[in-house]
Amino acid sequence: xxxxxxxxxxxxxxxxxxxxxxxxxxxxxxxxxxxxxxxxxxxxxxxxxxxxxxxxxxxxxxxxxxxxxxxxxxxxxxxxxxxxxxxxxxxxxxxxxxxxxxxxxxxxxxxxxxxxxxxxxxxxxxxxxxxxxxxxxxxxxxxxxxxxxxxxxxxxxxxxxxxxxxxxxxxxxxxxxxxxxxxxxxxxxxxxxxxxxxxxxxxxxxxxxxxxxxxxxxxxxxxxxxxxxxxxxxxxxxxxxxxxxxxxxxxxxxxxxxx
Amino acid sequence: xxxxxxxxxxxxxxxxxxxxxxxxxxxxxxxxxxxxxxxxxxxxxxxxxxxxxxxxxxxxxxxxxxxxxxxxxxxxxxxxxxxxxxxxxxxxxxxxxxxxxxxxxxxxxxxxxxxxxxxxxxxxxxxxxxxxxxxxxxxxxxxxxxxxxxxxxxxxxxxxxxxxxxxxxxxxxxxxxxxxxxxxxxxxxxxxxxxxxxxxxxxxxxxxxxxxxxxxxxxxxxxxxxxxxxxxxxxxxxxxxxxxxxxxxxxxxxxxxxxxxxxxxxxxxxxxxxxxxxxxxxxxxxxxxxxxxxxxxxxxxxxxxxxxxxxxxxxxxxxxxxxxxxxxxxxxxxxxxxxxxxxxxxxxxxxxx
Numbered sequence: 001x002x003x004x005x006x007x008x009x010x011x012x013x014x015x016x017x018x019x020x021x022x023x024x025x026x027x028x029x030x031x032x033x034x035x036x037x038x039x040x041x042x043x044x045x046x047x048x049x050x051x052x053x054x055x056x057x058x059x060x061x062x063x064x065x066x067x068x069x070x071x072x073x074x075x076x077x078x079x080x081x082x083x084x085x086x087x088x089x090x091x092x093x094x095x096x097x098x099x100x101x102x103x104x105x106x107x108x109x110x111x112x113x114x115x116x117x118x119x120x121x122x123x124x125x126x127x128x129x130x131x132x133x134x135x136x137x138x139x140x141x142x143x144x145x146x147x148x149x150x151x152x153x154x155x156x157x158x159x160x161x162x163x164x165x166x167x168x169x170x171x172x173x174x175x176x177x178x179x180x181x182x183x184x185x186x187x188x189x190x191x192x193x194x195x196x197x198x199x200x201x202x203x204x205x206x207x208x209x210x211x212x213x214x215x216x217x218x219x220x221x222x223x224x225x226x227x228x229x230x231x232x233x234x235x236x237x238x239x240x241x242x243x244x245x246x247x248x249x250x251x252x253x254x255x256x257x258x259x
Numbered sequence: 260x261x262x263x264x265x266x267x268x269x270x271x272x273x274x275x276x277x278x279x280x281x282x283x284x285x286x287x288x289x290x291x292x293x294x295x296x297x298x299x300x301x302x303x304x305x306x307x308x309x310x311x312x313x314x315x316x317x318x319x320x321x322x323x324x325x326x327x328x329x330x331x332x333x334x335x336x337x338x339x340x341x342x343x344x345x346x347x348x349x350x351x352x353x354x355x356x357x358x359x360x361x362x363x364x365x366x367x368x369x370x371x372x373x374x375x376x377x378x379x380x381x382x383x384x385x386x387x388x389x390x391x392x393x394x395x396x397x398x399x400x401x402x403x404x405x406x407x408x409x410x411x412x413x414x415x416x417x418x419x420x421x422x423x424x425x426x427x428x429x430x431x432x433x434x435x436x437x438x439x440x441x442x443x444x445x446x447x448x449x450x451x452x453x454x455x456x457x458x459x460x461x462x463x464x465x466x467x468x469x470x471x472x473x474x475x476x477x478x479x480x481x482x483x484x485x486x487x488x489x490x491x492x493x494x495x496x497x498x499x500x501x502x503x504x505x506x507x508x509x510x511x512x513x514x515x516x517x518x519x520x521x522x523x524x525x526x527x528x529x530x531x532x533x534x535x536x537x538x539x540x541x542x543x544x545x546x547x548x549x550x551x552x553x554x555x556x557x558x559x560x561x562x563x564x565x566x567x568x569x570x571x572x573x574x575x576x577x578x579x580x581x582x583x584x585x586x587x588x589x590x591x592x593x594x595x596x597x598x599x600x601x602x603x604x605x606x607x608x609x610x611x612x
Contacts, residue, residue: 136390137393138394138438139391139439139442141437146410147410147411153401154384154519
């Protein structure tokens with residue numbers, strides 16, 4: 001009898017704290033405990049980074065923009081934030097998330113939206129970049145931690161979109177391509193109609209396609225020649241480029257399918 | 260009490276204790292009760308300093324920030340620290356260099372700023388590009404003409420250092436060194452760098468007397484028809500309102516200053532008004548270090564400034580040549596009373612190793 005008491009209390013001392021530990025981690029938006037049918041589901045968003053249908057690869061001159069300039073990619077990173085699901089009845093469910101997509105690291109190219117209320121969803125919205133509320137301090141964790149190298153130092157603000165590589169100039173020579181898009185003025189929002197998703201306590205996958213060439217083409221053509229370095233630092237030189245990219249950016253995303 | 264009861268009570272105790280621990284970020288097996296609050300002494304004459312709630316000063320945090328400030332570990336070639344350009348002997352500005360030289364031997368295009376009373380400022384750098392001292396830490400580390408290091412490398416070096424993990428743990432009760440904690444530690448040290456014990460401060464407190472010339476200089480400094488300096492370098496306290504102004508150094512700008520941050524046309528050529536405390540120690544002067552003496556600064560305000568649309572109104576309406584040579588010497592004599600030798604010798608701000 002006493003043996004059981006002892007074993008029992010020792011067990012308790014191990015189990016209860018670990019239960020408490022998990023309860024501490026619980027976020028405010030976690031679902032209410034449900035007894036019968038689940039009233040929520042989850043959607044995993046998978047982003048594929050492409051250039052006109054080919055997957056992004058690094059280093060080689062594998063790509064050609066709409067202006068016929070051959071170019072390469074060494075770094076391709078961008079933020080998707082404030083992901084929002086639009087219901088059939090136009091209600092919006094907003095996830096205050098900041099997701100850094102690094103094309104080189106596929107583990108960063110997916111994220112899951114939890115506890116989506118049951119219902120039909122017809123569209124998604126998200127920012128490409130970081131909203132002004134979070135764009136003026138680097139004292140942040142997770143994908144906004146300055147360790148992600150998506151922040152400037154001379155003026156604190158996030159680099160929303162970073163494409164570094166090279167391109168071939170007229171004489172076939174290799175020139176640097178360095179595009180760092182940012183500042184509050186550069187924030188854009190994509191609003192995309194998706195094949196209707198019916199959440200009924202179950203999980204779905206949403207495939208989002210990003211076409212880099214569209215960033216330089218849809219609808220504004222951006223060529224690299226004599227236009228190859230922009231860091232959103234100097235409005236004289238950067239303004240036209242910044243506005244072109246801001247306009248094109250949302251058009252670079254399409255939803256290819258949902259499952 | 261028999262053995263099993265003791266064991267039972269003991270296991271209940273373990274349960275209780277570990278459940279408290281469970282809600283803390285990290286366990287703390289050695290019973291260290293956390294960092295000690297740092298008592299910041301503000302000299303009379305300076306206002307209380309607002310400390311951000313998300314980064315309270317602690318003895319351990321300040322000590323860590325001080326070590327980091329002096330440690331070349333944050334630079335790419337392990338040769339340059341913050342103190343390389345911010346030298347205590349010159350009120351934490353860069354000796355006599357117009358432009359500081361970074362790790363690659365390349366010079367920047369601005370004069371290194373003095374560092375004291377930073378906790379009273381709302382924005383940092385000559386153009387106010389960053390709004391917190393915490394955020395300011397990122398710039399010099401990643402700037403190619405300064406320490407030219409990446410944040411991932413800097414953090415990696417700190418994590419694999421034999422001492423830093425324990426120091427971060429003491430200061431922030433965590434096992435992992437992160438960028439926000441690096442930013443916080445250096446900012447804490449910077450907030451403690453208070454300067455308010457110059458001859459002028461002692462005079463205000465009745466502990467020292469100014470010479471006749473210094474007194475005359477003080478009056479001329481404030482006199483609206485003469486120096487008229489206090490419009491911007493507000494008398495007493497921090498000796499600046501830290502606003503952005505165009506003082507007519509140029510009418511065509513190689514450095515657009517505040518405009519780079521705001522993109523507002525009228526901000527071209529505006530720079531943050533610096534404090535004039537310790538000014539005799541921080542030559543050369545102005546954002547680009549173009550003047551090497553205080554006399555040149557006075558000549559500028561007296562006759563040298565250029566007219567342009569953006570020129571500050573105070574200077575627009577002022578008469579060129581309003582000060583004579585004696586007036587200017589007197590003002591310079593007064594400016595020398597703003598030197599705080601206790602500050603540049605304060606062992607609390609010295610290299611800790």
